[in-house]
Amino acid sequence: MKNILFVLCALFCLSSCEDFLNLSPDSQPNANDFYKTESDFNGAVMACYQTLRSYPTMVLEVLEYRSDNMYMPSFTSGSQDKYEINHFQDNKTNSLIADIWKNSYSAIFRCNVVVDRIQGAGINADKKTQFEAEARFIRAFHYFNLVRLFGKVPLVIHEITDDEALKTPREDVNKVYEQIAEDLNFALQLPSKYDKSDLGRVTAKAAEGLLAKVYMTHGKYAEAKVRLNNIITKGECDLLSDIKDVFDVNNEMNKEILFAVKYSKTLINGGHGMWLSLSDITLGHFSSVLKKSYDVDDKRAELIQYKKTGSVYLPVKFYDTQDVSTNQVGNDFIILRYSDILLMYAEVLNELSFNTDVTSKESGFYYLNQVRNRSGLSALTSVEVPSQGEFKKVVLHERYLEFPLEGNRWFDLVRTGTAKETIKAAHNIDVSDFRLIFPIPSAEVEKVNNPDILPQNPEY
Template sequence: MPTDKVYKTADDFNVAVIGCYSKLQGQVSYFTECCEYRSDNLSLSAPTAGTQDRYDIDQFADKASNGILESAWANFNNGVYRCNLVLDKIDAADFDATLKKQYKGEALFVRALTYFNMYRLWGGIPMTDKVVTVAEALKIGRSSEQQVFDFLTGDLNQVINENMLPSSYTGTDTGRATSGAAMALLGKIYLTFHKWTEARNVLSQLIGRYSLMPTPDKVFDVDNKMNDEIIFAVRFNKDVEGEGHGYWFSIINLTDDTNQTKALKECYKDGDKRKDLITYVKVEDKVCVMNKFKDLKSATYNTVGNDQIILRYADVLLMYAEALNEISYSNSQTSDAMVALNAVHTRAGLSPVQITELADQDSFRKAIMLERQQEFPYEGHRWFDLVRMGGAKEAMKAEGHTIQDFQFLYPIPKTELERINNTELLWQNPGY
């Protein structure tokens, strides 16, 4: 059906924007696979017929024909297409201007999040801000790092500066992208590109705007999913067929080849409440559920009600501490960076970190890196944190992998290289 016949009313565009969000449900498993198995959080002891691609990711035996990477590339780009379709059509529609601005802001946010995740996996990727034909798509080349940065920050700064998104929602709209989500994502993008001052400036606006839950387990309460700590999450609904989330959260066969690494299991101090969250509890014969995402009312694949948290306040606090430390190390116990770090650390039931333990900028950086590993396992952060903070080679060497700089990125899928068939537009990442 022609799109000009479909997208006319506010209801039409609401459905279209929800379609943008729905693509994120498929995306979260891809970047979690490409982040957790890649890192020192998870490992596979041996491949099976169904886990070879995942095993290759875990072992740094990357192939351009990896099915996970091929599917991820296609899924991400389909999500971008949906966002661009909204943005292409919405200005010509006739309905409430405030609602129209919100829908545009949501589409810009989801597009920025999608392209950001693609960039973290592959580096510069082909990007477009409008709907293109298949023939036109074949002529779009890879963007430079600067072009990616300008595209992502341009979208999000537009959302923020033009007040496109509300600070919160009520009722069934709860969980849609907010102004705070746009700021948190922008801060993470600035960190990724090592724009420390810009990251500090935007993240500082979120300090005190959200709050930490009293204990770590409360963050993941399925009966209070959009709690005060959650800034943005991909929503799942176990009561709707096909809308449950099962990849990380539910069924783990006790004979599965997936293992938590020694590095993860031993990174916690005695008394750290977060350690209990990475253990598995038995629900029924040969089925166990990770405590962190426990939803005991549902113990079958794809019927877990947990959302996939993308941005939360603990992340903002640690990103803020990271930006401040990179700008200028402070040896004060009461510095903003130290206060932010200890807010997360003490919430876990631990005594405050003392500045005497962090003698210089590098030791402070490593403390943040460790805190992030303890706070965010299985949330899709670890590999990206290691790459951004310069700890990937050391961490993977401890896991028995000697890696090279080119392995910070994945190979461009073979299917895409063959489709474009022009190395001046789309070329393979060096080393592959």
Template sequence: MKNQSKYISIALLILASSISGCKKDFLNQAPESSLTDANFWKTESDLKQGVNGAYSSLRGLGTFSFWLFGEMRSDNTTFQYNAPQRGQENREQVDQFLANSANTLLQDFWRDTYTSIFRCNDVLDKVNNIPMSAASKAQSIGEVKFLRAYHYFNLVRQFGGVPLRLEVTKAPADAPSKGRATVENVYTQIIADLTEAGNSLPDASAYPAADKGRVSKGSTNALLGEVYMTLKRFSEALIALRKVTGYTLMPTYSSIFLTTNKNNSESVFEIQYYATAGTNLSSNFMYQFAPFNSGTVVTQDPGTNLSFTSGWNTPTTDLISSYEAGDLRKDVSLAEGFTGTAGFVAVPYIKKYNQGFVQPGQTNVNFPIIRYADVMLMIAECLNEQGFTAGGEAFNLLNAIRTRAGLPSKTSGNPVATLNVNSQAAFRDAIYQERKVELAFENHRWFDLVRTGKAVEVMNAHGQREIAKAPAQYPSGAYVLTQNKILLPIPQREVILDNLNQNPQ
């Protein structure tokens, strides 16, 4: 009976969540949840609201789970130890590779991701019953298939094989999954969804102003390229990435993240946030990432007090030391501390998303998922994997990123040892280094470490350096990463209620 109640709740959640979104501008309207399946899904406008509801679920994941599991598990960030407030150990455990299947944050991540998938499935279930043009129908299908693929890509990289839920849950009997699909089958579905989406979505430039920020052909091919790279299918990745056209680097690194430059020429896909009164559409990154003891110095918001929800995703010493002298990205991305009433306090924090507030506690800063700089570096990596060419296109792409950062080019045979890249292995290292600093705090680092096979080596060495700073703060077993622990444990609630096999830890 407990299982059946759980699945009834899921079915009701799907029904309610499928109709959130907006009627006019999908970027800045509050979700609507008072409608039901019986009186909704009648018109093209209804369908668009359903599609917008699928987008809206990204906001909650973006403000917490994505950076917790995508950046804090890496050597880029950690947390500010809060001795007076010892109530957030579940977050600390994720950073330290101590999270077990009972950790509530794992359950939140799993639940919120599948809620997002359910919204996509709801649209796909209803789209063919609504009178609309073939082009509009194809676009709607393409948008939600991209989103579904993106969510499954996150799940398979974090948990391995997961249940493939591709149909709407209409009755309690439909709620139990068929168990965990294989990793191969999950990737097959991701590729199928992205391939179809790429064939039906327009270019970003084709969207009117009110729809700016929706997924496009470019964002679909960029994600498909990353999927193929994760599978080490570099030739196919390169084909997909070459199709990402119509984008350019912003002239300066700092201009990318300004709220006045949302969805700019470098933006391939980003999560949309708006600090609109009376809605729940805002972001809050700068508050979570500010040191908890910084008062209003970092946020400049006198109306918001910082507490145990601040001091997270803190830049590590390893990352700070990774920046070359003169790298313009460092000051844009982070600060090594703040100046309070007692002087300078050496607690680093992320500056990249610190773009001011609109209302107390609310910002309208978007979060980048894919930037064109990322695409350029992926193309360069694919080219190098096909064969090292001194001075070839891969070098041009790498050095275009470095030039914007104010750094000298890396070349083969360069007399400066740190700039000399004279082999395929050396170019790999150059790309990995550039991705680490160029894409810092954009949730790429952990996935890069895993797909390149460097996670265990890098994170264990990093962990020892972290522990050495204050050994008494760390519990036994902290920062010991094994191959088994690369995958997160399946939330225990799901193991029990859906009869899933657990990941070995």
């Protein structure tokens, strides 16, 4: 039973969810006939989860290469798009950026189908709320990525026709954030946990954690504080004593994980290929700046070292062995974990008030030091960090050491206004202001063919 999430996802997604919008032959049910039972809607929700499987590609080929975590000195055949992103030379025809836009809106479409069609469904009320909340969480997650990557984006929260899509304008960033927050507040109704058969579904704490990150990113620190404090005081999550255990494939969905993309390497199409595998570790792209940033006692340094598995090498953070039947690996991809909650809380408390009492639960030091101590580093005090501004820099640096390969760094640099100076120091690249967001894919702009509806981002 433990793999039911993968099985349902695989069965439902053999045909794309979009196919249900088209009228089908009389011998097959059309969309209106399909969404009737609890099982139907559960399958539709699984199709929403399935869209998250592309998220690691976005992180590892776009977000990490946009940051100072990775550096490509040159490109080989097939890696030019990634090189251009890494060197801030990307343009509106970059295929990796186009895939993010396409995959995100395809995912949002699936979520909208669930949200719209479940309204009149004659199913169990609790399940009805759960399914809508799951779909709205996933929709919010995709919009959160889109608005941070592209700025203003079309905001579509209902099923629409192709013609309507071509007439949907880019929405103000604040309006997009309002919708994201609305969806995540609804998702707070989700269960706090599931039994093993449903392990990996979104929980209330995942919704609250993502909502906190949304508020913090949007500068709403008081609202973020409430959500982060709720998670911490409930005691449902905790730091594991050894950080390597967080990423151990035999210890997935442990107490530190709030939400992760689930995989199973023993199921056909249930696992994935090896992330960042190398046949020659000298060809790795971890930046020298990142590798040199770790103190000799920092246990996290090992996670970006390479370890051999079969004939190739993998980062320890993503280490697994291939299944002999499927030739896949099955690491989950962690989206949100408890150390992120603690470091966000440290940052938020500091933004609201600089408190030098390291023993106070109203001091950012209290939460920052929990993460540092777990990593083998000594606690910091106001002697080493004497001001609010210095504390902000220290938390940003701690996040740098804690979350490489997890998709946080580029977004952290942009929201703290430190992207340009950081990339210049790390790679000696001058980053223009307009490159703090990505271009709208040219295919999408040309499809709409109306600058009043879908204009290109300036200077692209």
